[in-house]
Amino acid sequence: MNLDFIVEKMELKCKCCWENLRREVSGGYVGDLLSDVIANSNSGDIWVTRQVHQNIVAVATLKEHAGIIIIQGAQPDKDTIEKAAKEGMPIMVSSLPAFEVVGKIYHLMHYT
Template sequence: MNVSSIVEKLNLKIACGREKLSQNVTGGYVGDLLSDVMANSREGYLWITRQTHQNIVAVASLKELAGIILVQGKEPESDTLEKAAAEGIPILITELPAFDIAGKLYDIVS
């Protein structure tokens, strides 16, 4: 399933990265500790987090993640959006808490 289909099914807001929504999603990872995400996420995952600073883009790019989902209506910082646009990393937003969106993502990806 690609990012675009997940955006539609989970009613996610696209903050940036529309040009990369065709990427395939292979799973998801929930975490706010960057070192944990670096150690345990995998290529093609969507990362669910409440972090909004630009370092999330560096981690997503390094791990070749399919995108980032910000929870609880969090908006990315302006420098985060700039970096994500430059790196081609989709940033998506949901009003749901991490637990809820992770369950919904699991249901449609697995």
């Protein structure tokens, strides 16, 4: 499944790197503790988090995530968007809480 399919179905707002939305998403990971995300997420994951700090871009790049979804109406810091644009890491935002975002993406992945 491509990232742009998720963005469209979930009505996510993309903050940067539209050119990379054709990326393949192979799984998902939710987490707010960076050390945990580094330890346990996989490449190709769409990462769902409430963190907005620029460190999330470093983590997502390191783990080769497909993109980052910031949840619950939180907005990424300015530094975060700049860094993401430089690294080509798409950042999307949603006003839904993690549980709903994940529930819907999981549904898209398993039943479409």
